Amino acid sequence: MSAEQAHQILETAERILRDGAVCDRCLGRQFGWLSTDSSNQERGRSVKLVLSMQADQELKSGNADRGRELVALLASEGMFQPAKILAERNAVEYSQMTECRLCTIDGTSVFDRIPDIAERALEKIRDIEYDTFLAGCKVDPRLADAEDELRAKFNILYGETLKSDFNRALGKQLLEHIEKSVEFKHPDVVVVYDMAADKIRLQISPIFIYGRYRKLMRGIPQSRWDCKACGGKGCELCNGTGRKYPDSISEYIGIPMQNAAKGSQFKFHAAGREDIDVLMLGEGRPFVVEISRPMIRSLDLDAIAKEINEHSKGKVEVHSLAMSDREAGRLLQERSSENVKEYEALIRTEQPVDDEKLRLIEERFRDCTVEQRTPTRVAHRRADKIRMKHVYEVKLEKLDDKTVKALFKVQGGTYVKELISGDDGRTHPSIAEILGSPAKCIELNVTAIYDVIPDHNA
Ligand SMILES: [Zn+2]
Ligand SMILES: [Zn+2]
Secondary structure (H helix, E strand, C coil), X not given: CCHHHHHHHHHHXXXXXXXXXXXXXXXXXXXXXXXXXXXXXXXXXXXXXXXXXXXXXXXXXXXXXXHHHHHHHHHCCCCCHHHHHHHHHCCCCCCCCCCCCCCEECCEECCCXXXXXXXXXXXXXXXXXXCEEEEEEECCHHHHHHHHHHHHHCCCCCCCCHHHHHHHHHXXXXXXXXXXXXXXXXXXXXEEEECXXXXXXXXXXXXXXXXXXXXXXXXXXXXXXXXXXXXXXXXCCCCCCCECCCCCHHHHHHHHHHHHHCCCEEEEEECXXXXXXXXXXXXXXXXXXXXXXXXXXXXXXXXXXXXXXXXXXXXXEEEEEEEECHHHHHHHXXXXXXXXXXXXXXXXXCCCCXXXXXXXXXXXXXXXXXXXXXXXXXXXXXXXXXXXXXXXXXXXXXXXXXXXXXXXXXXXXXXXXXXXXXXXXXXXXXXHHHHCCCEEEEEEEEEEEECCCCCCCC
């Protein structure tokens, strides 16, 4: 550092003090990114000390006016004890200031409040299970404004912010009482202190549980389905239940998980969904349950699976539960229209079918692309557009004259019922189209979904 730069620091510090009272820590923070292995307190105190020595030198060397003025500044706005002694010895008058303008709220420095804040935070966090945490804060807008103004006015380039200084100090204090580690990227809990409101908030990160479900009974929607007439409040139409269907797969799975984790709510993310009248068989459909504000993070997943399977016996079954993350849930949904799905269906035809026709259909649907305009039955909730879907394979077996058993292997997102019926020409080609007479899906089951994300238990 050149003499000029050193001089700049002292000059800036002096100008900051002339602008109003500043404590050691807040003064030092304005030079927080200069010199490591030091504290802001130490930086501020050092600068004030050098300035006091300068003042003393001026007093002793005959430049008394300048010396007296600087001593008064350091003793009053600087609130600096060595300067106060100098002032008294040299009969320099100064005013007793106690409030730093950069960190004081209601008469006390936010930094002095830290032991109390930490104690209150520990009380709040006591019943929560977590391994990692982070301290954070919402800076009092008045202090934030004062800091911004000061940084602009004195062209502060190497200053640390009050927020960063405070967070570090609070984190340090908390670490003295708890044997956890600080984690910046994905902490389990963030302790947030709101300076202006003097309130502590806990941000608890959600947990994510992966699994696969099988649906064994028709008539259960994947997610909770509220009564349209009353919007869930309960009316005559829904017998006061507020619901169109009494249960859902997401609730059979999510509620026991939420209870086990003592969370506030849950979200169900799945790799697509089957219609309400369609079964999900085979290895089941991958899903991720997100639980908000869990008090418990280490869960006995085997016990939870058992509970779900017992409670929803004959309806829904889960397996392969594993702790997961947000990314997995996002990928499940994102890729569900790209993965491969297998179905078994029962088809009823209007005209008797013969084996030759069935072989022709199988041939036509070997590795082909079908055009599907949004089906009439879902047009109310999905954009009307044409989707191109890949059909890998169709296998047909005649059960009687007008009944055919079918196996489909298709790209995720293919409307299988419409692939059979043609949906009045909206799906092309279709089984009905090639048959040359109407055909209808009377029963449908999903039998396999090839997961595109790695199966945690594979
Ligand atoms: Zn301060
Ligand atoms: Zn209703």
